[in-house]
Amino acid sequence: MKGLKELLEKVKNGELEVEEPLEELKFLPYKDLEHTKIDTHRELRRGYPEAVLCEGKSKEQILEILQGYPDDQTVIATRADEETYEFVKENIDDAIYHKKAGIIQVGEGREKEEGVISVVTGGTSDERVAEECAVSAEVMGNKVHRVYDVGMAGVHRIFSNLDRIRDSSVIVVVAGMEGALPGLVSGLVSAPVIGVPTSQGYGTHLGGISPLLTMLNSCSPGLSVVNIDNGYGAAYQASLINGGK
Structure with missing residues (x-):
């Protein structure tokens, strides 16, 4: 406008x-x-x-x-x-x-806000959804940190990247399989966390229903959740938190 x-x-x-x-x-x-x-x-x-x-x-x-x-x-x-x-x-x-x-x-996108959005993934298979989130957030005028493939099967990878993740105004965590990663991250940081369940998984994963329910039932306050594979929706919410209008 x-x-x-x-x-x-x-x-x-x-x-x-x-x-x-x-x-x-x-x-x-x-x-x-x-x-x-x-x-x-x-x-x-x-x-x-x-x-x-x-x-x-x-x-x-x-x-x-x-x-x-x-x-x-x-x-x-x-x-x-x-x-x-x-x-x-x-x-x-x-x-x-x-x-x-x-x-x-x-078009060129908006001028960058001062805060940072971190986009974190559980595995490499979550990258498509994570990139939808990261690129959308960048176009909306946010600086984005990408921290990929730090899932629950090797939780030490989160701790070696924790300083970078904590240096964020809001954190988006993208995860398939059992979907436990957003709850873990939320318990380690003071910033709001947005969980994005993905459709990556097997059998009883039910195309993303399993990680969605895990995230919705997390006991860590400050964690909100968007729909399955909704990287754009997570970017929009994170942008509103980081800079608003």
């Missing part, structure tokens, strides 16, 4: 006629593309623009949605594959692809 604010300032200062900002104002609070109603007002209302979830959408729909945002807004598209990115890149020059995260980014 930076562009809208500049327009209104110019009207206030007599540099523009009142009618000129109406073209942009008419798209508030949303732009109707028939298949999608783009919430162009969300950054003004909540502090961050909405993200485009690519799953279930065609490449053409994703491109049209990304092109529908104001030019001054940074937008990300999550759960994007390389084929979708290549299609978007042909039409949006400044689009970049974060392969490990599966994120397409259009």
Whole structure:
């Protein structure tokens, strides 16, 4: 909404006629593309623009949605594959692809907040979800520490990285299997901890239900939990804690 604010300032200062900002104002609070109603007002209302979830959408729909945002807004598209990115890149020059995260980014992102978000994983298999979280948080204007593969099977790895983890405003812990790692980390730090259960596991792991229930039943206060594989949701919550608007 930076562009809208500049327009209104110019009207206030007599540099523009009142009618000129109406073209942009008419798209508030949303732009109707028939298949999608783009919430162009969300950054003004909540502090961050909405993200485009690519799953279930065609490449053409994703491109049209990304092109529908104001030019001054940074937008990300999550759960994007390389084929979708290549299609978007042909039409949006400044689009970049974060392969490990599966994120397409259009725009430069926000200025960095002073605090740090640490993203911690139990195992290497959790990296895709962790990178979705880390990249989303960086685009939202946060400095991010990545501390990967420090799970419960070798708990000494946490202690050798503990100083770095404690130097954080908020900590996101991504874990599959039994999902005990967020509770352990929460008991060792003074910052809020956000647990992200992943779908990595076997049999009675039930696609992430087991670590989700473990995290929800943790006895460590200060631990909150998002849904299975929801790296973006964890990044959003962590960003609100770290810097807000």
